[in-house]
Amino acid sequence: MNSFVSKNSIVGIGQSIANLINPKGIDVQSAVTNSTVNLNNITGVRYYSTNGYGGKGIDINTTIAASNLNIVENTISDISGDGWSTLSSDAIVGIRVLSTSISVTGGVNIWNNTVNLFGSIARSGGNCRQECMFVYSEYFCWK
Numbered sequence: 001m002n003s004f005v006s007k008n009s010i011v012g013i014g015q016s017i018a019n020l021i022n023p024k025g026i027d028v029q030s031a032v033t034n035s036t037v038n039l040n041n042i043t044g045v046r047y048y049s050t051n052g053y054g055g056k057g058i059d060i061n062t063t064i065a066a067s068n069l070n071i072v073e074n075t076i077s078d079i080s081g082d083g084w085s086t087l088s089s090d091a092i093v094g095i096r097v098l099s100t101s102i103s104v105t106g107g108v109n110i111w112n113n114t115v116n117l118f119g120s121i122a123r124s125g126g127n128c129r130q131e132c133m134f135v136y137s138e139y140f141c142w143k
Helices: none
Strands: 003-006 007-013 024-028 035-038 041-046 056-061 069-072 073-078 092-097 110-111 114-116 131-135
Touching: 003 056, 007 024, 007 056, 024 035, 024 041, 056 069, 056 073, 092 110
Parallel strands: 003 035, 007 041, 024 056, 035 069, 041 073, 056 092, 069 110, 073 114, 092 131
Antiparallel strands: none
């Protein structure tokens, strides 16, 4: 699948409803290959309730080892929620790439993006994690 997601303004994603637990600005999932996500402005992706979930600016999990994705020159800001301590599930993340030994995501080029996560997070029920970029694999973790 060849796709271009380019020059969009994604503003104000999220609500305090139970079925929108991890709102995402751009979601690149199963079997997406040979695609480019560039020059997008993503802001105000929020989870508003108190059950431990967080927004993601760009979330990538293609399950393809040779995805050939380019994530280039996107601007991401004001991503929030009450979050959780596990970055591979419900934490607040600007750009996240997930991979496991069962479903490998690879071939993702991430260049010249701007991520600004700001503001306070009120998590009364435990630890909360927030990262600008998180790349996860069962073999290594880089952030």
